[in-house]
Amino acid sequence: MHEASVDTNDDGALRVTLRGEIDFTNSTEIHKIITDAVSERRPAAVRVDLAGVTFMDSTGIGVLVDAMRVALAAQADFRVENPTRRMLDQLRTTGLLTAFGLE
Template sequence: MDAVSVNPVSDGTLHVVLRGEIDFTKSAWVRKVICDAVIEQRPSAVRVEMAEVAFLDSSGIGVLVEVMRAAWEVNAAFQVERPTARVYDQLRTAGLLAAFGLT
């Protein structure tokens, strides 16, 4: 199964699902897939679901930041949804909970 799937929703939202390990070996590809979809589809919102992420390193966090920037560039709202407890702690430690809509 792919580490990322990107699906437009009829309400204009781009629904992104991340899975498995989002680390330096996959981060460039995952970032490109999502950012390309944001630029091409210009959604009103980007929602990144992380319930199936087993591991996230600093390059994976960087992917989320880049996707957030891409969303902002097309005036789309950005939200991270359902992070695992481990990922939530990593995002809290990085100081990104509020930026990712996870307060």
């Protein structure tokens, strides 16, 4: 699954790196990769890196919200990082900047 990869930072945070186009056709797989990683590794924090995302639809945004929910349910801090200008615009339009730690 080249659109999503998961690593653990030196500080123990789970780092989710998303790339390319995230949409209805691949969001279910990406959702599973993230939720599985959170429940298996029980990290203290979850960081989702959007630097390489070129397109995201509302189901992709739903994956980010779900990632936040599983992280918070596991008492992990959650933040979205490195959004492009496009992604920042989209997350502003959908009212998610504060929830994702972007303002």
